[in-house]
Amino acid sequence: MSDRSQALPAPEGEFVETSRFGGLSILFALLALVGLGLGVVGAMVDPAQFSFSWLFAFAFFFTLCAGCFFWTLVHHATDADWSVVVRRQLENIASLLAVMAVFLVPVLLLRHHLYGWMNIPPGHEEALDVKRPYLNWHFFLTRAIVFFAFFIIATQLLRRFSVRQDKDGNPRFTFWMRKLSFISLPMFALCLTFGACDWLMSLNYHWFSTMWGVYIFAGTAGSSMSLLVLVITALRNAGYLQDVVTVEHYHVMGKWMLTFTVFWAYIGFSQYMLIWYANMPEETQYFLVRNTESWWALSMLLVVGRFFGPFAILLMQGFKKRPRRLCLLAAWILCMQLLDMYVIVVPALHGTGVHVSIWDFVPLLGMGATLAFVYLRLLGRTSVFPVRDPRVIESINYQN
């Protein structure tokens, strides 16, 4: 690698020319309108199917945004140097959690189609009555508000401090962000865990697993790192971050993708194996549905596609240093995250086999396009990397 010790970014930073993405923005806005408009139709035509399709898309995009929030927190808490140059994009994507809060509203509105426990009056099922103090609508709603309040406040503050540091380079902001991240890490763990329990695990209120929060986290962290690779590469292809992000950063991102590929498999395997081994009906019901009929094929695809394939490929050092190839795998991992969320959510509706509906695609389109539109708006407002972060030079010159 050439010597980069003299590389210095321009003090004013690197800004995206928003006019370049004007057309793309309009396209996303149109797609969002179409997607969300069709979503309204779907909610009226086939509310049961649409509820699950919406929740599936929500879970996918929520985990991606929450994962980027997690990586921002880890960056600050560990005082990392490599991730400075990619941090602004993490902050931008994490800020989209505010949009995700809006997308939770349909889940709340369609709750009676999603969560069977909401339709059972007290006194009808003892197994449910014992968990009523937790599984009741008011507490469910309160928790959702608390979780998103935390996500929104923390992500907005982190981004705001980071952007303010672009102006004067004051290291005071670094310390503020670090402190905020320390406080946020345990909060993040609790909010993600109980969010996952509320929105996903309680689809079947009989089922439970202490590993559930960790399992969702494992997919969250790995897929968001893959998303970061794609976003950074897209920016580089558009001519930005050229002298800032190097193959060394790709190598690190690839290593984190590998780490969380393995971690996801470790957590998934442990959860599955322990439930299979103990063979208790109250636990096996979750996997019985997903391992029988046509769901079996998707579950197997997940095992092979989310772990065995990426694991073997990411072991190779050279692969991680080739952005184009890494992007292909990152896109594949995102597809697998999509599949993972599908296999978690939709079997709760179609327990007898895979039943793909047109409504599965509509929320994906609507949410994805809206998030992409807002992301492009955020992208143009600040430098594409935190130009006056005290560690930015260390980051640019980072070597594995």
Next chain:
Amino acid sequence: MDSASTAPGVISDEKPLARVPLVLNKRNFSWLTERISGVVEQRAPRWWWVTFTITATIATFGLFCLGYQISTGVGTWGLNHPVGWAWDITNFVFWIGIGHAGTLISAILFLLRQKWRTSINRSAEAMTLFAVMCAAIFPGIHVGRVWMAWFLAPVPNSWGVWPNFRSPLMWDVFAVSTYFTVSVLFWYTGLIPDLATLRDRATSKIKKLLFGIFAVGWRGSNRNWRHYEMAYLLLAGISTPLVLSVHSVVSFDFATSILPTWHTTIFPPYFVAGAIFGGFAMVLTLMIPARAIFKLQDIITPQHIDKMAKIILLTGSFVTYAYTMEFFMAWYSGNQYEKFAFFNRVFGPYWWYWWVGMLFCNMLSPQLFWFKWCRRNIYVVYFVCMCVNAGMWFERFIIIVGGLHRDFLPSSWGMFYPTWVDIWTFIGTLGIFTSLFLLFIRFLPMIAMSEVKIVLPEANPHHGPTADHPPLVATGKERT
């Protein structure tokens, strides 16, 4: 920080963000060699003999207890119905857990490019080996007929009996033995350059011969280093899944059952986090006195202690998270047996194990490490480490005995009372562990000299002397 590493437009003083050197007081290669080799080359100090005599005596009594138990039978322990596992397996899990920090520091932190690991990895790895040795004693002897332990190996015998490959106890044998083998290889590979240093400095023929044999012809050539670094990286890669697998498999011993408090899906990562938690506490327990006695404060600096304290905080917090999830899911499941078992954990006859061991020692005491002044105060750090050492033993005890002593049938409930053999076998393993560690620091370099030298600024190829990169002093004298 020099100007080349300062961001443009920064207006304030950046001192607090400057990276603190890993070795303080600008110590050079020569000083490191002298100071670390000196520990091995000088005569053993009096305190060493006194301490070794005490620990070796305890170890000997522990070995006597083992002999007594083997010759008489497991009836010498306090095991009964329903408590068929107690101190034996508690001690096993406790020691295996302690054996996790060494390989974590050596392998995972190596892969994560955490250069601060170099000051502590050697002794942590040695500690790992000794802890695994202590751990291996217990499954071996708890089977009762130790002479039949070879049945654990998948060897066909005259009765055509094979081990039950579906049993996690069987997996344990493979997991622990693989872990121990790879840890020995990793530790020894890292030792080779330092053994060569000791060989070259040896003043007696016998020392030269012995260090020479074990240094396997190391000459420090470019070729030697290339092979060494490749081997080290590969071993780090192999060790990393092993660190996770060993305690995961240990957790399977419990979690594959259907016993309340044992069967819970979060056990594997929870056990691994707990192991790293306890392992780091033990590393600090040993290294804090060692650095003071051997005046190694410039190598094992407050920064190292601070970072280890943060890992204790992180893993301790994950353990707290796991405890919380266990309680929450026990309640959420609506399963009366689960609910009772956890209620019994907190308010049953072993209540104080939970309140003191799990709540105070494991959950609350590491929270002190949120505060920098606690991480920088050696007494506070030591206090927390001792809490964690005790807390992790209590945790294993309450998981094992707490899960067994009041099971599904109230008429078969019972209590566990340890006998003197139980107690002294455990204390004996503490003696074996400390004796082996004392022998280690006497005969082998307790800090990886070659690795610490690599993280000095002098070892970094650069364009010329700067504030961070002073010119190499070749005189071998101490630069202050």
